[in-house]
Amino acid sequence: MSKARDGGGNRPMRSFRDRLAGREAPAFRRSAERWAAGVPVVPVLLVSALVIVALLAGAGVSWVALLAAGPALAATTSGPREVLCVGLLATALGAAVGVRDGAPARDLAVVLAALVAVTLAGARAGALRGRRDRVLAAVRSVAEAAQHALLRPVPAAVGPFQVAVRYSAAAAEARIGGDLYALVPTPYGVRLIVGDVRGKGLSAVETAAVVLGVFREAAYDEPDLLTVVDRIERSLARNLDVDDFVTAVVAGHPGAGRLEVVNCGHAPPLLVRGSRVTAVEPTRPAPPLGLRALTDETPGLQVLPFADGDQLLLYTDGVTEARNQDRQFYPLAEGLARHVSDEPARTLNALHDELLDHVGGRLHDDAALLLLRMPAASETPVIRAASDADGHDPRFRLVTEDAC
Template identity: 75%
Template sequence: MSEDRHHGGDHAPTRLLRDRVARARRSVHRRAAGRPAAGTPVLPVLLVVAVALADVAGGAGMIWLPLLAAGPALAAATNRPCGVLCVGLLAAALGAALGTAHGVPVRELAAVLSALLAVTAASCLAGALRGRRERVLAAVRSVAEAAQHALLQPVPETVGPFQVAVRYSAAAAEARIGGDLYALVPTPHGVRLIVGDVRGKGLPAVGTAALVLGVFREAAYDEPDLLAVVGRIERSLARNLGPDDFVTAVVAGHARSGHLEVVNCGHAPPLLVSASGDVGAVEPTHPAPPLGLRALSGQVPRLQRLPFAVGDQLLLYTDGVTEARDHTRAFYPLADGVARHVSDEPARTLTALHDELLAHVGGRLHDDAALLLLRKNTADAPLCALSGSEAAR
């Protein structure tokens, strides 16, 4: 039975990614089909009318008429070709009427109207190309978001004796995809989790993150020893990464002994929040190099055990949080922020932290940022509690 469940879990992420990408594409097509053929070109129409009124008020004849071409040119930036064409025809009609009323020579008026129609045609083409680029970009964004959601699978709010919350923001906001990684896996050996940061950004970093998460989810379920989990990730990265690539990570586990096991591989130290609200950094007692660089340093990661009682919380994060700067170039004080906003609800705590972080940087992060908060809510459960349906998830 466990073998079948394990085998199904291997293919579930692939099916999930395929289904979400298909849904994202269908959603983009539905939104594109549901839009009207042309929006209301209010501003371009107002511009054309303003030029016509200026010409009527000044009685200037030909002086103002060439400015009517600004209407379809502006419409190309905001409207579809049908809207651009409507503005162009309105401008041509007003230009012809004003030119005739002012007695403009036919040859001069024909030249102005020809130029106006040429600008309208070019603007229609520009509007069509802009609309096509927007649809392609929307499809890319939706597919990238679906891929990221499949990669960083949702973390349940409650796992065994723990409450869990996650907040993630990618630096590449246009693609909604980044290089930070996190996962929490209920296993027969206890709850295990990882938070890491891949060197670099964008699609290459996402590929490395996918590799790390795939190996972690497999090894976390199979290996009774947390160091063996880290060792499998290290060996996989050594085979697949370039010489300058690496991943910093904290791997943690709870084996129902009233303690947490932590392995820090070159990552920012987690923050331990006691039930009384005291916040302290969990500095590694034996620092280890980032994953993928062990062969260069020869250092081997060590297991660190921390007491973890009911009401205690552990915050894992990436350097996009602690290295976020404000307008004065000051770093965000994460430990102080945790002390201010800590509560018995991890989701509320992370929401307050994330909002404060965005306010600190002025609304836009310049690096990927991940926060994972684990709170022990009840006493330890029996080992079999996580080896059934929860572990299968």
């Protein structure tokens, strides 16, 4: 009879024995881990420390009032459930300490009521903070989508070139700003643009979207690079305010051994040939995009020899105008000469790290860097971990760099 009861029908006894034997330990352990993960450790430790001090000091109700710091602190980092748990713990321990020390019932009741009020207010604040966090997460997901729509990731190899990009938005929590870049293969060769919109904020992002949209369309349609620039100019003339403009460098690779460059009021690109770094000053200075109607000057097409092993760095003024504590600008040409290598991603990573060290850890303006390299014909394909320049973990993606 006992065997039948134990082996067949007594499920509570079997469940209890299974737990003792560890058969349900994984589920129990997972529940315990979830509970432990949600416990606000610092507020609990604070409440425990205050109770210990109160027991040692024997000060009665005067120490109980300090227990309100526990749920108040929990409200800054935890949800309403965790705040209520800390408040319940503080109230129970406070009542025990007050009774132990013989505190007057009326005084103890007032202090505990205040403790409960702080707990409820903290739970409400925790709920509101959680709601704001969810809204912020949704906004960040939209910003992530906007970033991919405007500043599309640039692969490590485009056409015959090795390419690397680094972009940093100065605004806190921002992924995009007033600097812009794009690089596209077209029937007329690889074409690219790097620019800087006057101003900051959403209006600058909107202008950057206009420039990039027109550039990507015109780069495919127009065989002449100057016509591409003209189309951007006409579009900005219709969309920009009177005092707005965009500085930009537009470049193209129409054939082997040469690059075409059109500079519209932008910082001159840096050409790396061997160990020498030189600034590519425009032969015909032109106004920024959007201001051509105010002057008779038009941009000119500059043709550069671009042989195997040559590199071209395009950047925005957020890099060259970054100042250190002594108000000194970052020497980009010198930094490029120090860190140039056969891998553009490695070069830009070193430059970006040095730039952050120069300014003390945070940029005060948007900064963009785009490095173009023509591999030598004798170079073999290199398989390496992708740089974190595009925001991906290098352990999970491989890219192939070759000279095709």
